[in-house]
Amino acid sequence: MNGLCRSRARLIAIALTLFLSSFDVTAQNQQAQTLYNRALAATCANCHGTDAKGIENAGMPLINQLTEKNMLTQLIAFKTGARAGTIMPQLMKGYTDEQLQTIASVLGQK
Ligand code: HEC
Numbered sequence: 001m002n003g004l005c006r007s008r009a010r011l012i013a014i015a016l017t018l019f020l021s022s023f024d025v026t027a028q029n030q031q032a033q034t035l036y037n038r039a040l041a042a043t044c045a046n047c048h049g050t051d052a053k054g055i056e057n058a059g060m061p062l063i064n065q066l067t068e069k070n071m072l073t074q075l076i077a078f079k080t081g082a083r084a085g086t087i088m089p090q091l092m093k094g095y096t097d098e099q100l101q102t103i104a105s106v107l108g109q110k
Contacts (some may be wrong), residue, residue: 040099041106047087051105068108075100 041051044063050066063071063076077083079092079100092100 011075037102037106040095041103044103044107053108063103063107064109065109072101072104077102 003033044052048063049060052062054060054062054064056062058059063106074083075088075092075095076097078085079095079097081089083089095103
């Protein structure tokens with residue numbers, strides 16, 4: 001192998017490494033995003049149960065039957081004051097609309 005050939009081979013190796021490692025980064029970003037989404041939704045678990053699977057007649061509204069769309073509508077209504085409540089209007093003010101969308105997409109029915 002002459003010098004030119006060797007440096008070309010090295011370039012190809014570097015390009016290939018960069019190309020392959022970009023897949024790792026994408027996978028890690030997706031995992032981080034999924035974790036973030038689930039962590040946001042987990043902030044509801046204290047009251048509404050893990051994955052919104054609450055206990056019937058336990059004094060807390062069951063939210064696991066709501067569709068994603070309906071849940072988001074309720075959350076925004078609590079946030080804006082369009083829907084009255086005790087704790088929910090206070091809590092929902094702490095989230096951005098985008099975060100509420102994420103939460104509804106994790107917990108709501110498709
Ligand atoms: C500290 C307890 C508590 C937490 C935490 C909590 N909620 Fe609630 N949630 C309530 C209560 C109590 C109500 C009844 C409305 C009210 O009084 O505010 C309610 C009502 C709701 C409703 C309306 C249900 C219906 O039948 O229309 C939805 C939807 C809801 N919560 C979703 C959520 C989501 C999503 C989260 C997390 C971002 C969350 N809640 C966090 C206590 C809580």
